[in-house]
Amino acid sequence: GAVVSQHPSWVICKSGTSVKIECRSLDFQATTMFWYRQFPKQSLMLMATSNEGSKATYEQGVEKDKFLINHASLTLSTLTVTSAHPEDSSFYICSARDPSFRRAQPQHFGDGTRLSIL
Amino acid sequence: AQSVAQPEDQVNVAEGNPLTVKCTYSVSGNPYLFWYVQYPNRGLQFLLKYITGDNLVKGSYGFEAEFNKSQTSFHLKKPSALVSDSALYFCAVFYSGGGADGLTFGKGTHLIIQP
Numbered sequence: 001g002a003v004v005s006q007h008p009s010w011v012i013c014k015s016g017t018s019v020k021i022e023c024r025s026l027d028f029q030a031t032t033m034f035w036y037r038q039f040p041k042q043s044l045m046l047m048a049t050s051n052e053g054s055k056a057t058y059e060q061g062v063e064k065d066k067f068l069i070n071h072a073s074l075t076l077s078t079l080t081v082t083s084a085h086p087e088d089s090s091f092y093i094c095s096a097r098d099p100s101f102r103r104a105q106p107q108h109f110g111d112g113t114r115l116s117i118l
Numbered sequence: 119a120q121s122v123a124q125p126e127d128q129v130n131v132a133e134g135n136p137l138t139v140k141c142t143y144s145v146s147g148n149p150y151l152f153w154y155v156q157y158p159n160r161g162l163q164f165l166l167k168y169i170t171g172d173n174l175v176k177g178s179y180g181f182e183a184e185f186n187k188s189q190t191s192f193h194l195k196k197p198s199a200l201v202s203d204s205a206l207y208f209c210a211v212f213y214s215g216g217g218a219d220g221l222t223f224g225k226g227t228h229l230i231i232q233p
Contacts (some may be wrong), residue, residue: 006161029198043224088137093161095221097220106220109163
């Protein structure tokens with residue numbers, strides 16, 4: 001079964017709305033989580049790395065005030081897209097770092113969130 | 119710095135034929151290499167990994183990959199392609215250092231299996 005749960009899987013909302021996406025590690029503690037953005041048929045673009053109890057590290061070109069990341073516990077990180085606009089429409093994927101390499105993997109991925117802003 | 123290259127944006131293969139999806143890497147030290155598959159509107163699914171040991175690694179769904187240190191390659195292969203193998207494939211290298219670690223991905227290769 002899944003080791004990382006990401007919700008919601010699909011969001012459609014009006015321009016100007018703020019949208020929160022949750023990423024939970026289900027059976028391990030994730031001190032580090034990653035947030036990616038993916039445009040259609042393209043690769044994953046790392047947006048930010050979040051560490052439990054500290055500020056997220058954003059990649060160059062990613063607006064901190066637009067994409068708020070909170071990693072308040074060892075099993076939950078959230079990405080809030082503030083005042084979303086149509087250009088924010090995309091597929092967002094979270095991933096949790098697993099130091100124990102469960103299932104032979106250093107990171108486990110959520111199923112992604114399709115965000116559509118009208 | 120580590121990097122991964124997938125030179126082909128798209129690979130087309132007839133069903134039943136062997137397939138190869140290419141990947142080359144650049145990393146200091148010993149590489150930890152991975153292949154993932156992504157179906158539409160889904161997250162990434164782990165296929166296989168190479169950390170150490172045999173150069174030929176077997177993974178899920180009949181896929182395998184060959185680690186070639188001299189050519190710094192880790193090509194994904196399958197002897198007989200299925201239409202259901204059509205998806206987006208990512209090669210990745212795990213990095214560790216400088217207080218951070220994680221996966222670096224290639225740009226992805228669309229694999230299209232034609233009936």
